[in-house]
Each structure stands twice: as structure tokens, then as C-alpha cells.
Amino acid sequence: MQIPCPLCGLRDSREFTCKGDAVTLDRPAADAPAGDWHAYLHLRDNPAGPTRELWYHGGGCGAWLVVMRNTATHAVSGAVLASEARHAG
Amino acid sequence: MRYSGLQVLAQGLTGNRGWRPAWRDPAPKDEYDIVIIGGGGHGLSTAYYLAREHGLTNIAVLEKGYLGGGNVGRNTTIVRANYQLEGNSQFYSHSLKLWEGLEADLNYNVMHSQRGLINLFHSDGQRDAFVRRGNMMINQGDDAILLDREGCRKLLPYLDYEQTRFPIYGGLYHPRGGTARHDAVAWGYARGADRRGVDLIQQCEVTGIDIVGGRVTGLQTSRGAIRAKKVGIVVAGRSSQVAAMAGMRLPIESHVLQAFVTEGLKPVIDHVISYGMGHFYISQSDKGGLVFGGDLDFYASYAARGNLPMAEHVAEAGMSLMPMIGKARTLRSWGGIMDMSPDGSPIIDRTDIEGLYLNCGWCYGGFKAVPGSGHCFAHLMATDRPHPAAERYRLDRFATGHGLMDEEGTGSQHNLH
Incomplete structure (x- = not known):
């Protein structure tokens, strides 16, 4: 599996650590109800197909990425910087 | 047909022409009392214990592929009861006891081999952790023996004891641990359930769960609609997709x-x-x-x-x-x-939908749990009360924070176990 880092180019997945579903970018407000925090922390769509995940390029530029990947085939279709993905909403 | 040594001899002398398929291949009926979604180890053992322990026989197991084609046929076949946390400890102890009587119970050779399991440790701190774990196993009534380096050397002379990076300080020996023939476990439970009247329906994919007024009424499948009073979801890696048919989002x-x-x-x-x-x-x-x-x-x-x-x-x-x-x-x-699951421990529980039950979250430890999981899930589905050995496997522990079972002590979050 290779991941196209926007800063470093196409790199081996060994350089990266997967954090999990990119829903963790959408952090609830500090005073949000407990149910929102439960959903944020635990509940997942867990799709069998295209998904968006957070990957950390620890063996490279150190950037957090949002990686578009298919969980059924392991095909990676793209990656953007997490900071830009967040700004894009 | 009851299997025995005499049967093998008799069949061998008559050209092995008398063997029959170990289970039927029935078409789905219109209605069942209980439908189990998932014909793997846990689903088949659930159906078996529903019939054997609770006398319920109007049951179907629906499998989208073939029986035992999932994780029960794709594991490293290890059977053990060396957990330490309250909740896990009694459950796996319960499951190991069922393993020990399984072959006689099923009249099926699952090749359960209690050859002993040894967890090696490589530092003083790790030894302390295993001493603690061993004491908890003994307190649960199971077996654990602390081996020093020489004790390990006697049992495992071929390990590299001289390496400097991870020197072997000793091991925690669990003599009742071992292995079993993985496929045979699925086949044994399938045959046992079938003989008690359970319909095992293969090539039947569930495509929808019918819910009326907060109560499950049946299923839509690739082989037509099936009405059911109770439905159990036991589909391991596909739990999120099947639960989504009932509008649920799981912590999986x-x-x-x-x-x-x-x-x-x-x-x-x-x-x-x-x-x-x-x-x-x-x-x-x-x-x-x-x-x-x-x-x-x-x-x-x-x-x-x-x-x-x-x-x-x-x-x-x-x-x-x-x-x-x-x-x-x-x-x-x-x-x-x-x-x-986030804390690395399973879920055996009711859901908010009446008549819909959930068994999932087995992480990478589901094989040894097959007898205990089916036994406890059958108890829950038949009586609507959790079995004492599995009463801590609640779905709501993630929402409330009460009773999280993080065996590794790494935290109750995804991707940590």
C-alpha cells in the first residue's frame, strides 16, 4: 500500500501511522452533551468501501493527512493535508 | 448417524457407502421463532445451545456464504482462559470448561488438544505483570504456573535464550490452554444444531431487518422474506453493515x-x-x-x-x-x-429494538470464545436475561463509561487494541 503525501509524493505505507476514521476531525464542543462525545469517540459507520481516514506521516514530513481509501480493496485514491480538509469543511 | 469407532469400522468394511451428509440443506420457511444471522462459529453454537439448553427448535441460521466460511475458518486455533479482568476472566473460564466437554457433547471430534500455552516474558516488569495475571487466573479457578528461565528451557529448549535484545526471563504456563481443529468446531456445532431440528440455510444473505413499532418482525433476504419473533446478529466483521439495517451505529x-x-x-x-x-x-x-x-x-x-x-x-x-x-x-x-471494539472486549446484549439481539466485538479473540459465546447468547435470547458469565458484555458500557474492560490497559478508543 502506498500513500500519496501532498508534500512528499507517493510513499510506502510503512512511513505512516493510521489513526482511524476522519470523523475525529469533527470534535464536539467542550460543553456538548455526553451523547455527542460518545458518538465522536466510539460510534463508527465502519464502511465496507470508500472511507476517509486520518494518517500521520511520522516517517516523512510529519503532516497529518486525510486519506481516501477503499476498505474492501485497499486502493488509495488520494490524500490531502488534514488542516486543509478541515478548512474545506 | 451417531459417530463412533464401531461406525468407522462397520463403514470401512462395507465400502464407506453408508455415510450421509452431516446436515440437511433446507429451504427457508416463512416463519421462525428465532433467526440467527451468521453461520459462523458463534452463530452455529448459539443455535445449538438454544436447542440443547432451552428446548427451542423452530430456529434458522442464515448464512450468506457457506457454513464456517468466515473467521472460524481463518484463525490460529488457540483455545485459552488466561484473561485477568473481572468480566472477561469468568467468561473465558466458562468457555474453556465448555471446550473440555465439547467432543462428547457434540459427538464430534474437534481435535481439542490441551497441549499447554506459554506466554513468555522478557523483563522484570513484564514478569510482575504475568505474576499478577497468573494469580487472577488461579483465583478464577483456572490454572497458571510461573516458569523461570530454566523451567522454560526444559519445555522449550529450541528458543534463542542468548539474545540480548529480548532475553527470556521466563513464562506463564497455562497447561489447559491449547488448540482445536477450527473447521471441525463449526461443523460439529452445525451437525449438532441440525440434528435438533435447526434449519441451517446457506447462500442466504440478509438484505433488510423489518421493524414495526420498535419491535423486530422479520427479515428480508436474498431467498425471500422470513418472519421472526427474535433475531440475533452474530456476523463478526460485518456487524456494522447488518446493524445499520436496523438503524444502529455500532462502536465497532x-x-x-x-x-x-x-x-x-x-x-x-x-x-x-x-x-x-x-x-x-x-x-x-x-x-x-x-x-x-x-x-x-x-x-x-x-x-x-x-x-x-x-x-x-x-x-x-x-x-x-x-x-x-x-x-x-x-x-x-x-x-x-x-x-x-474500543476497549478490546466483546458485546453480548439486547438492543433498543425489542426482539433484536447483538453478539459482536470479539476483536482478534473470537475462536476460543465460540462455545461460551453461543452458550451465553442463547441464554440471553431464550430468557431475556444475561448469562452470569457474560453479564458485563453490555453494549451501553461505552456510552456510560461503566464497566469498560480494557484488558491491555491502553485506553478505550478505536485503533488501540
């Missing part, structure tokens, strides 16, 4: 766990061994293949196959522990789809 992520087997070798490894430097475990099958595995690949996957980095890591771990296996050739590798 599906990950791939790889395993490997070498060509058949003469007997060299008598026990099940786990390496404490990371995640590597190995045993030898009755055919002679070395069966071994390691950690998850650590990304969500439904592909039932992993990638090279973890395969390399597992091979390196094995070589640093027992260099003698270096010349063995790996014959096959495969991946199972693990239903990972």
Missing part, C-alpha cells in the same frame, strides 16, 4: 488480522507459545504446519488479506525468538476481518 471498526502457515514439518513445537516482545504466537498443527500470527495491520479493512509490512514484522519476530524456523517455507497467509 473492522480490521484485518493476518495469519500464516508453513509447509508440514515433523513435530518440533509441542505447545502454544506467545512472544512477549510484541505480538507473535505460534503452534504446530496436527498436519505439521507451523501456524503463527501477530498483530493487526492497524487500518480498517474488509479485504480478508493484509499487506507486507505486518507479514515482515511477524517473520522477524519469529526469527528472533526461534531461529530454527528460518528454513521453513511459508505455504499460505490469510486475513480475517476482526470486529474491533
Whole structure:
């Protein structure tokens, strides 16, 4: 599996650590109800197909990425910087 | 047909013409009292114990592929009861006791072999942790023996004791641990359930769950609609998809766990061994293949196959522990789809929908749990009360924070177990 880092180019997945579903970018407000925090922390769509995940390029530029990947085939279709993905909403 | 030595002899003398299929291949009926979704180890054992313990026989097991085609046929076959946390400890103890009577109970040879399991440790701190774990196992009524380095050397003379990076300080020996023939467990439960009248329906995919007024009324399947008073979801890595049909979102992520087997070798490894430097475990099958595995690949996957980095890591771990296996050739590798829960412990519970029950979250430890899981899930579905051995496997523990069972002490979040 290779991941196209926007800063470093196409790199081996060994350089990266997967954090999990990119829903963790959408952090609830500090005073949000407990149910929102439960959903944020635990509940997942867990799709069998295209998904968006957070990957950390620890063996490279150190950037957090949002990686578009298919969980059924392991095909990676793209990656953007997490900071830009967040700004894009 | 009851299986016995005499039967083998009689069939052998008459050209083996009398053997019959071990279970029927029925068409689905319009209605059942209970429908189990998922014909794997846990689903089949649930159906078996519903019939055997609770006298319920108007039951169907629906399987979208073939019986035992999922994780029960894709694991490293290890059976053990060496958990330490309240909740897990009594459950796996319960399951191991069921294993010990399973072959006589099922009249089926599942080749359960209590060859002993040894968890190695490599530092003073790790020894302390295993002393604690061993004491908790003994308090639960199970067996644990602390081995020092020389004790390990007697049982496992072939390990590399001289390595400087991860020196072997000793091991926690669990004599009742061992292995079983994975497929035979599924087949034995299937045959046992079928003989008690359960319909095992293969090539039948569930496409919808019918819910009226907060109560489950039946299922839509690739072989037509089936009415049901109670439905149990026991689908491991596919739990999120099936639960979504009932409008539920689960605290589950599906990950791939790889395993490997070498060509058949003469007997060299008598026990099940786990390496404490990371995640590597190995045993030898009755055919002679070395069966071994390691950690998850650590990304969500439904592909039932992993990638090279973890395969390399597992091979390196094995070589640093027992260099003698270096010349063995790996014959096959495969991946199972693990239903990972945030705290690494399973869920056996009712749902908010009346008549709909959930059994999932077995992470990478589902095989040894097959008898206990089915036994406790059957109890829950039949009586609407949790079995005492599984009463802590609640779905709401993630929402409330009460009763989280984080065996590894790494935190109750996804991707930490």
C-alpha cells in the first residue's frame, strides 16, 4: 500500500501511522452533551468501501493527512493535508 | 448417524457407502421463532445451545456464504482462559470448561488438544505483570504456573535464550490452554444444531431487518422474506453493515488480522507459545504446519488479506525468538476481518429494538470464545436475561463509561487494541 503525501509524493505505507476514521476531525464542543462525545469517540459507520481516514506521516514530513481509501480493496485514491480538509469543511 | 469407532469400522468394511451428509440443506420457511444471522462459529453454537439448553427448535441460521466460511475458518486455533479482568476472566473460564466437554457433547471430534500455552516474558516488569495475571487466573479457578528461565528451557529448549535484545526471563504456563481443529468446531456445532431440528440455510444473505413499532418482525433476504419473533446478529466483521439495517451505529471498526502457515514439518513445537516482545504466537498443527500470527495491520479493512509490512514484522519476530524456523517455507497467509471494539472486549446484549439481539466485538479473540459465546447468547435470547458469565458484555458500557474492560490497559478508543 502506498500513500500519496501532498508534500512528499507517493510513499510506502510503512512511513505512516493510521489513526482511524476522519470523523475525529469533527470534535464536539467542550460543553456538548455526553451523547455527542460518545458518538465522536466510539460510534463508527465502519464502511465496507470508500472511507476517509486520518494518517500521520511520522516517517516523512510529519503532516497529518486525510486519506481516501477503499476498505474492501485497499486502493488509495488520494490524500490531502488534514488542516486543509478541515478548512474545506 | 451417531459417530463412533464401531461406525468407522462397520463403514470401512462395507465400502464407506453408508455415510450421509452431516446436515440437511433446507429451504427457508416463512416463519421462525428465532433467526440467527451468521453461520459462523458463534452463530452455529448459539443455535445449538438454544436447542440443547432451552428446548427451542423452530430456529434458522442464515448464512450468506457457506457454513464456517468466515473467521472460524481463518484463525490460529488457540483455545485459552488466561484473561485477568473481572468480566472477561469468568467468561473465558466458562468457555474453556465448555471446550473440555465439547467432543462428547457434540459427538464430534474437534481435535481439542490441551497441549499447554506459554506466554513468555522478557523483563522484570513484564514478569510482575504475568505474576499478577497468573494469580487472577488461579483465583478464577483456572490454572497458571510461573516458569523461570530454566523451567522454560526444559519445555522449550529450541528458543534463542542468548539474545540480548529480548532475553527470556521466563513464562506463564497455562497447561489447559491449547488448540482445536477450527473447521471441525463449526461443523460439529452445525451437525449438532441440525440434528435438533435447526434449519441451517446457506447462500442466504440478509438484505433488510423489518421493524414495526420498535419491535423486530422479520427479515428480508436474498431467498425471500422470513418472519421472526427474535433475531440475533452474530456476523463478526460485518456487524456494522447488518446493524445499520436496523438503524444502529455500532462502536465497532473492522480490521484485518493476518495469519500464516508453513509447509508440514515433523513435530518440533509441542505447545502454544506467545512472544512477549510484541505480538507473535505460534503452534504446530496436527498436519505439521507451523501456524503463527501477530498483530493487526492497524487500518480498517474488509479485504480478508493484509499487506507486507505486518507479514515482515511477524517473520522477524519469529526469527528472533526461534531461529530454527528460518528454513521453513511459508505455504499460505490469510486475513480475517476482526470486529474491533474500543476497549478490546466483546458485546453480548439486547438492543433498543425489542426482539433484536447483538453478539459482536470479539476483536482478534473470537475462536476460543465460540462455545461460551453461543452458550451465553442463547441464554440471553431464550430468557431475556444475561448469562452470569457474560453479564458485563453490555453494549451501553461505552456510552456510560461503566464497566469498560480494557484488558491491555491502553485506553478505550478505536485503533488501540
